[in-house]
Amino acid sequence: KASDIHIEPTRENLRVRFRLDGVLYPSLVLPLKIHPAVVARIKILGGLKIDETRLPQDGRFSTVIGDRRIDFRVSSFPTELGEKVAIRILDPEKGIKSLDELGLQDRDFKIVEETIKSLYGIILVTGPTGCGKITATILIIGASSTNLSNSFFSTSFLFASPFISSSNLSKALSTSLSGT
The missing domain is CATH 3.30.450.90 (Beta-Lactamase)
Incomplete structure (x- = not known):
């Protein structure tokens, strides 16, 4: 498809x-x-x-x-x-539904799990178009604690959740670069 x-x-x-x-x-x-x-x-x-x-x-x-x-x-x-x-x-029905299905190496999976549970830390999700950055980010956010402060930054996507602060970096950068 x-x-x-x-x-x-x-x-x-x-x-x-x-x-x-x-x-x-x-x-x-x-x-x-x-x-x-x-x-x-x-x-x-x-x-x-x-x-x-x-x-x-x-x-x-x-x-x-x-x-x-x-x-x-x-x-x-x-x-x-x-x-x-x-x-x-x-298509929301296709694709990965849990962190376990992301295909992370055991070592990397443990690091992500520990960072999600930690009071401090940052997880950067990067890669080429279509590689699953948004899917991975949504799964990580879904697995994180709702009583922690979570922020999501993207150049093309805003995440709607009552537990997440979301910002589109493209719009923020173009606004600051244009001086408005």
Whole structure:
């Protein structure tokens, strides 16, 4: 199953590609004239500003397919030929459900467990797109004590929980860099 949908303008047409196992495969070639309408619709679904075409934007939306809720993360990115849109498909029913299933080496699993139980410490979750950073972070947060102070920082995702302080670093950095 595809993990991402990429919608990219070229000089001749609008190209749609799907990411399967980390590789982008061509799927559709559409007329270039529908590019603005397609991008606008996706931006509306994702809660992005449709009139902002000069800056990258991130958003999200959900839909129900059959009896399952599927989440989508949307990113728009300005290019010389127009906005490129990437949609990450997130199926909450698939994937890892517990810390034990993360595949950590025994030594690393013990370190994570000890840090979660500790009054002090930090766990950094890093890696390339699609490697499971958000899944790992959510599982770690879920396993941590609710009577401790937990903070979550991300460049693309905000975690909604009554026990977590969450901040989007991309927005914070762009605001501080622009002087506003």
